[in-house]
Amino acid sequence: MDSADNSAPEPRYLASTVDQALKILVVGAFGVGKTTLVGSVSEIDPLRTEETITQASSGVDDLSGLTTKTSTTVAMDFGRITLNSRMVLYLFGAPGQRRFWDLWEGLVIGAIGLLVLVDTRRLEDSFEILDQLDLRGLPFAVAINYFPDSVRYDDADLRDALDLLPETPLVHLDARSHDSSTQALIALVEYAARLKAQEKVA
Template identity: 70%
Template structure:
């Protein structure tokens, strides 16, 4: 179990990170690779940037006229860049556990990159935008093909409808009852961290159930 109260490595007496956060505390015993996936423009880069304790690696490029008619910008006013390879960040959840976060591009034409990024990953955080919920269906299908456990983080934008319940979203996305669904504002470090904690707890519980007895 990973509790929110233990999510800051500085809570370990005498084990504070250096001010720049580049180095892990020597208490870390386990590193976990997680994917952050979702359709185009759902906030993957924003989430990794908000939660990463190091300067995140980004492969964003300015969108040009070449993407007109290919990338649907409906509901994404002001979006001028897109990830073309991956995002990368790191967060130390507690003194013994560090997460390495790999964000995938959302557009279908970049999905071939998922194969390499998914290698060694223990779980997936799927980001969803309820304004464009149908864009998430193919993303979820890709995850089913890979068989990785995942949690769903519903990212709130300023004009996101607030009347959807978790049960509504679970039915709309055809999720299993045990699949976690959390509400999230990817701009907020605490909200992003809590979504990752939910995923880690779910991955841990799933792994425990699969251990032969």
């Protein structure tokens, strides 16, 4: 993918017709594109808590394959996207490094689910992230974020490598693209709604 669609709406006030607000946590390993995704879909200027990567992180943060990365999220990213006239999503991007995982405990409160970004160039970095989600018991969808030099795998191979349940949504996106990132969020919302409906029936 050589280019991305950056046609996110202009910042605006929340429509008076909105009566459903949902919280989603965007998670993933270091450098998978969480900040980029929140920025590409947010209809307001996203809140970012990024700091420059310094020599102090040498040996702590693995920058292999991330030669252009110069900053990292240290608390959270925040954005908002209105899906339709009645529903708005509040997006919280969580830092990916292990030393910041304690922050997830607060960020996850009230979330309906989590969108997990995965970089196939560093697939193994996602294993511990997914293990953390199993402990939280919230619905999640997996989004494969493609970079110019990404390795592409069949969905069946990805599901096997990531040990995903058959019903777990698996989508593909370019985090720079408003449209493909929005579709990934919609897939998560629809999945969480289905699970909630099943719980009510049970």
